[in-house]
Amino acid sequence: MPSADADFADLLVVGGGPAGLRAAEVASRAGAGRIVLCDAMPSVGRKFLVAGRGGLNLTHSESVERFPARYGAEPERWTALLARCSPTDLRAWAEGLGVETYIGTSGRVFPRGQQAARLLRAWVSRLRTAGVEFRMKARWTGLERNGERWRVDFADGRQIDAAAVVLALGGASWPETGSDGRWPEVLAAHGVAIAPWQPANCGWECVWPASFLAEAEGQPLKNLAVRAGARTVRGELLITRYGLEGGAIYQLGRELRERPELQLDLKPDLSVDALLARGSDWQRDWKLSPAAAALLEHFGDVRCATAAAASAKALRLDLTGPRPIAEAISSAGGVRWAELDERLMLRRLPGVFVAGEMIDWEAPTGGYLLQGCFATGDAAAHGALEWLALRGGADRARQG
Ligand SMILES: Cc1cc2nc3c(=O)[nH]c(=O)nc-3n(C[C@H](O)[C@H](O)[C@H](O)COP(=O)(O)OP(=O)(O)OC[C@H]3O[C@@H](n4cnc5c(N)ncnc54)[C@H](O)[C@@H]3O)c2cc1C
Known part of the structure; x- marks a missing residue:
C-alpha cells in the first residue's frame, strides 16, 4: 500500500x-x-x-x-x-x-x-x-x-x-x-x-589552415558524395571555423566514431575521364564551387590535371573528433x-x-x-x- x-x-x-x-x-x-x-x-x-x-x-x-x-x-x-x-x-x-x-x-x-x-x-x-x-x-x-x-x-x-x-x-x-x-x-x-x-548528428572538427579558412569559412559544399568507412552518402556540408557541419556528415556518425576520416567526391556525377574531357585547367574548366576549389587546392594534389581529377574524386580529410555532445x-x-x-x-x-x-x-x-x-x-x-x-x-x- x-x-x-x-x-x-x-x-x-x-x-x-x-x-x-x-x-x-x-x-x-x-x-x-x-x-x-x-x-x-x-x-x-x-x-x-x-x-x-x-x-x-x-x-x-x-x-x-x-x-x-x-x-x-x-x-x-x-x-x-x-x-x-x-x-x-x-x-x-x-x-x-x-x-x-x-x-x-x-x-x-x-x-x-x-x-x-x-x-x-x-x-x-x-x-x-x-x-x-x-x-x-x-x-x-x-x-x-x-x-x-x-x-x-x-x-x-x-x-x-x-x-x-x-x-x-x-x-x-x-x-x-x-x-x-x-x-x-x-x-x-x-x-x-x-x-x-x-x-550523434553533430559537426566534426578538423584543423583548417588559416589561408583555407580565409577563402572558405561559412561556405557550403553542395552535391557531394561523402564516404566514411564502408558507407557513402550524398548530401551537403558546411565549412565552419572548427570543421564541418551538415546532413552528409550527420549520417556518418557511426562510421566516423570508428575511424574519423572522410573521403569526399567533389564531382560525384562525373568520372575522372569526364572531368579531364572538360579541360586540363581544373580551376577554369571543372566548374567547382569556391569551397570545393579551395578544398582541392589546399588538400588535393593539383600538380597536374590527372592528379587533380583523382583528388577531386577522392579527397581525404582527417577529422580530429566530434563537436561536444551539448551541441549535438x-x-x-x-x-x-x-x-x-x-x-x-x-x-x-x-x-x-x-x-x-x-x-x-x-x-x-x-x-x-x-x-x-x-x-x-x-x-x-x-x-x-x-x-x-x-x-x-x-x-x-x-x-x-
Ligand atoms: C537543435 C535540435 C533540433 C532537432 N530537430 C529535430 C527534428 O527536426 N526532427 C526530429 O525528429 N528530431 C529532432 N531533434 C531531436 C528530438 O528533439 C529529440 O530526439 C526528442 O526531443 C527526444 O525526445 P525524448 O522524449 O526522448 O526526450 P527529451 O525531449 O529530451 O525530453 C526528456 C525530458 O526529461 C526531462 N528529464 C531529464 N532528466 C530528468 C530527471 N532526472 N527528472 C525529471 N525529468 C527529467 C527533461 O527535462 C525533458 O523534458 C532535434 C534536437 C535538437 C537538439
Whole structure:
C-alpha cells in the first residue's frame, strides 16, 4: 500500500519530452487510472520546441519498411514498434491537434507553418483535459520497491508510489532543455547496463589552415558524395571555423566514431575521364564551387590535371573528433536493448518501462528521431497498460 506521506499514481511518467507525453497520451486514452507526469524543468517539451526552430521535421514519407534500417541495430524490434505507431499515425496525430502536415522536397514531413509551439500547447491542453496531472520542477532521483509498487523519489523530498512507471528522460544533448544525461547513474545503481553517451548528428572538427579558412569559412559544399568507412552518402556540408557541419556528415556518425576520416567526391556525377574531357585547367574548366576549389587546392594534389581529377574524386580529410555532445542534435548511448523486454520493460525492474532517446539507439536527421520517440513512448505505454491490467486482475483475485 502507498504510505500516508507519499502520493500515489497508477502510472507515473517521468520526463515530458515527446516520448513521455506520448506515453501519457496512450495510457490516458486507454483509461489507465491516475496518471501523473513529472519533469525536472518548469515546463515540458523544451527540446521539441528547439526542434521546432528548424521547422520540426516530424517524420519521413519514405515507406515504413525502410525505417528500421535507419535505426541501425534491432530491426525486428523497430518493425514491431513502427507497426504500432507508424509515420502515418504520427501525421494523423498532428492533424488531430489541428496542425496540417506536408511532405517537403526531400521527403521529410513537417507541420505546416512553423507550428511546434501550437502543437505542443494543444497537446498538453488535451492531456490536461483528459486528466493527466502535470508536476513540474520535479527532478527524479531514484526508485525502490515498496511492496507491489515502486516508490519514486524526487530531489525536493517528494515521493510518489506508482503501480507502473514510464521513464522518458531523454539523451544528453542540449542539456539546457532538461535532458542533461544525468539519469544513468540512478539506473546503473540497479544494475541496468547503460552504453556511454556519444554525440550523434553533430559537426566534426578538423584543423583548417588559416589561408583555407580565409577563402572558405561559412561556405557550403553542395552535391557531394561523402564516404566514411564502408558507407557513402550524398548530401551537403558546411565549412565552419572548427570543421564541418551538415546532413552528409550527420549520417556518418557511426562510421566516423570508428575511424574519423572522410573521403569526399567533389564531382560525384562525373568520372575522372569526364572531368579531364572538360579541360586540363581544373580551376577554369571543372566548374567547382569556391569551397570545393579551395578544398582541392589546399588538400588535393593539383600538380597536374590527372592528379587533380583523382583528388577531386577522392579527397581525404582527417577529422580530429566530434563537436561536444551539448551541441549535438541527438545522442547515442543509453539503456542497452538487452535490458529491455519486448514491451520496453526493464527486465531488472519489473513495472518500470523506458522510452525515447534514453534507449541506446540513434538515427539520422530526417524525422527518424521524433518518430522513434513517439513509437517507443507508445510501446512503453502499452507495456505499462498490460502490466496494470495484469496487476489489477491479481489484486481483484486476492481481494476475492
Ligand atoms: C537543435 C535540435 C533540433 C532537432 N530537430 C529535430 C527534428 O527536426 N526532427 C526530429 O525528429 N528530431 C529532432 N531533434 C531531436 C528530438 O528533439 C529529440 O530526439 C526528442 O526531443 C527526444 O525526445 P525524448 O522524449 O526522448 O526526450 P527529451 O525531449 O529530451 O525530453 C526528456 C525530458 O526529461 C526531462 N528529464 C531529464 N532528466 C530528468 C530527471 N532526472 N527528472 C525529471 N525529468 C527529467 C527533461 O527535462 C525533458 O523534458 C532535434 C534536437 C535538437 C537538439
